[in-house]
Structures are given as C-alpha cells and as structure tokens.
Amino acid sequence: MTALAANQGANSALRRLLQRKMALFGLTLVVLIVGAAILAPLIAPFDPFEQHFDGLSLFGEPLPPDATYLLGTDLLGRDLLSRLLYGARTSLIIGVMANGIALIIGTVIGITAGYFQGWLGSVLMRFTDLMMAFPALLLAICLAAIFQPSIWIVVFVIALVNWVQTARVIYTETSALAARDFIAAERTLGASTARILFRHILPHLVPLIIVWGTLGISTTVLLEATLSYLGVGVQPPTPSWGNIIFENQTYFQSAPWLVFIPGFAIVVLALAFNLVGDALRDVLDPTLRGSD
Secondary structure, eight states, X not given: OHHHHHHHHHHHHHHHXXXXXXXXXXXXHHHHHHHHHHTHHHHOSSOTTOOOTTSBOTTSOBOOSOSSSTTOBOTTXXXXXXXXXXXXXXXXXXXXXXXXXXXXXXXXXXHHHHHHOHHHHXXXXXXXXXXXXXXXXXXXXXXXXXXXXXXXXXXXXXXXXXXXXXXXXXXXXXXXXXXXXXXXXXXXXXXOHHHHIIIIXXXXXXXXXXXXXXXXXXXXXXXXXXXXXXXXXXOTTSOOHHHHHHHHGGGTTTOXXXXXXXXXXXXXXXXXXXXXXXXXXXXXXXXXXXXX
C-alpha cells in the first residue's frame, strides 16, 4: 500500500507539473539543450578545435553567419556552432556535477545540524553563516586562482561555494521535522538514529532536495560561465559558453554574434532550469499547493 501510495503521489505530481505551461516550456528547453549536448559529436558540422583556412576574412576577421558556418566563425576561424554544442556539454557537466556535490554537502550538514542540534548544530550553522557572509563569486575567484584551472577544479570550486544555501534550507526543515510527534514516538519506541534519519527524516526532505537540485543547476552554470569569462574557469581550447565569450570579447563591436549568441544560450539554459525548478517547488511543496 505504501508503494502504491508513493506511485500515485508521483503520478499526481507529474500530472500537475505537466499542466503548467511555463514548466512545459522550461522542460522542453532543457531536453533540447541536453539532447544537443549529448548528440554534439553527431550533429556538430565541424570539429570544434579545427581552425579553418577559409574561416577568416581576407583581413583576418571572423566570418558572419552564412550557409557554410551557420553561426559564423570565431577569432581563430573555428565554427561557432560546433563550439557551442561542445561547450554545452562542458557547461552542463560542470553544472550537474558541481551542483550534485554541493547538494550532498549541504544536505549532510543541514540534516546533521537540524537533527542533533546542541553544540554540533551550532558549530555547523555558524560555519555555514560564515561561508554565506563571503560573496560567492569573490570566494570562487580566489579559490580558482589558487589551483591550476581545469574542469574538475572548477567543479570543486563551485561546489565549495554553493552548498551553503542548501544547508540552511535543509537545516530549517530538519529542525521542524525533528520536533514532530511521530519522531518523538520513534525515539520512545527505541528506534536508532540511523533509522529515524533514513526512514523518516530523509524521505520527507526528498521533494525539497529535488527542487533545490533543479534550481541550483542554473546557478552553477552561471557561476561557471562567469569564472570562465574572467579567465579562471575552463581554459581554452576546451569550449565552454563562458570562455567562448572571453576569447571573443575583443570582437564585440565588429563581430557581436560571437558574444551575443553564447550569452543568449547561457540565459536560455538558466531560465529553463529556473522555470522547471519553480514549477517543481509549487507542485512538491505542500504549503504552496493551494495556489495550483
């Protein structure tokens, strides 16, 4: 009966989600971008690293969009569309992995502090508050500058600065759950801490974790793009949407498509995940279901 109720609840949530036009729009964008990234080796017209002899004008400038290079070429004569498709893979890998690590760190710290309270909870939350006091971008730039830039260092840096909001939200929800009568009853019956955490606390937090996981991807993608644009993120020639803008910023006036197209892609991806995350929050949060 419990499994049946869970399936019915999941189906009901999915049905409410699909009834939201903006959620469907965001979900469609996410599917298209992720699909394009996965299929990049098949649909990219050129090698993203290849510098084409005919990819520059007679004056050595990037070519505008035409029949051969659909989105034009960059300052080295490489096809912009191909680099965008492969750059989507880089940005999404960093976004998903960094956000996943941040979500795990924030969830562990939030549950630990919220359930055990006392001096342990106070220490963990004061540390969280200390991390929140630092501007995330400034801290990320400092950490990225210390280490040798690479994709995995960028993942590590973004995860280190993005877990604090999750920890604070999970802590608040866990504290409220730990004070509920059914948790007190479990303690009275002699249930172990592990049983209470994994059988009662964590299942109640799953919808919240899903929502924050979805919303967090857009934040990590934007932070990766910012770090790469500032030159401390993903390093050329590996394409990412941020370093494509960084590499071509000198041609902003003469070849604006080199900046506007990847910039537009970043905005669309962030908007898509935000739309899906907002819809999931409205559907899964019982306090907001009255607005459906």
